[in-house]
Amino acid sequence: MFIGHGLLAFALVAFVVSRLPADTPTATRRRAFALGLLAGVFATLPDVDMLYAPVGLLWADGGPLALAEGFWSASTVVHRSVTHSLVVGVVAAVGFALWTRGGASKLLAVVVLGGLVAVSGTTSGLLGGLVMGAFVLGGLLVGTLAARRGVDAGAVFVTALVGLLSHPFGDLLTGEPPRLLYPFETVLVAERVTLSLDPTLHLLGAMLVELGTFWLAALVYLHLSDHEVRDYVDPTVALGLPSGGVALAVPAPTLSLSYPFVLTLLGVGLACGILVGGVDRYRARERHRPLTMALTALATVTLAVFVYLGAYLVT
Incomplete structure (x- = not known):
């Protein structure tokens, strides 16, 4: 399911870009592949909050099922909250785009993204702040690599927005629903979507x-x-x-x-x-x-x- 987030974002962005006019068909395909791949990478970024989950293996006692249970139990501490928010996704997309513009925009990006880390640390404690920090650093790395490949700030913003905002909806069928409006307490979806009572x-x-x-x-x-x-x-x-x-x-x-x-x-x-x-x-x-x-x-x-x-x- 982790891979599916990236593949969905890739498909959406690559298809839309392929329908836009360009100098040549070859240029259109290359841009579609590049931006689709970028959106896919951004779409996998929210699951950086799973970095903490392997800690659960340390106290798991038993066979493979017990290890799996320990892994997923540990993941619920911060998983599908700080990095799975639509609010955070929009703010982060703005910050990543500002970073790729360079110059004075980088300072503004630091303020915006640093604010996300500070709010997460205040709301969700040290672990929440660390997870958001990893999320921000990952996005900055992706944005930097994209800029070096010639992707402009506008394209970074759109691909980040599609990737980060599409990700939470892919988690509505399994486990606890994401906190879509984090850090606000308002609950947008209280229970996972049930396809069948069986x-x-x-x-x-x-x-x-x-x-x-x-x-x-x-x-x-x-x-x-x-x-x-x-x-x-x-x-x-x-x-x-x-x-x-x-x-x-x-x-x-x-x-x-x-x-x-x-x-x-x-x-x-x-x-x-x-x-x-x-x-x-x-x-x-x-x-x-x-x-x-x-x-x-x-x-x-x-x-x-x-x-x-x-x-x-x-x-």
């Missing part, structure tokens, strides 16, 4: 939404590259048919017990991708092999989820 169907729905963001990004990428999906999906995708049935052997997945199911399907998808990588007939397209492996794995996992969903509904 916890297994809810998880499967959330997983399909996530896979949908992967497919959306892939389709935009292929469109900009003038390629077709069928050229990069290997017949080994058929392995998703039995693997969806094999997943019935593990406990019915829910948000609190999803690891056995998810790892089973991802394992099959990864195996298909590796298998495709060794097929001789792809050697003539060496530079496209990673894309073929990735899309075949994605198609395999998607097919397996649908097979499992059908079997679950029948049984």
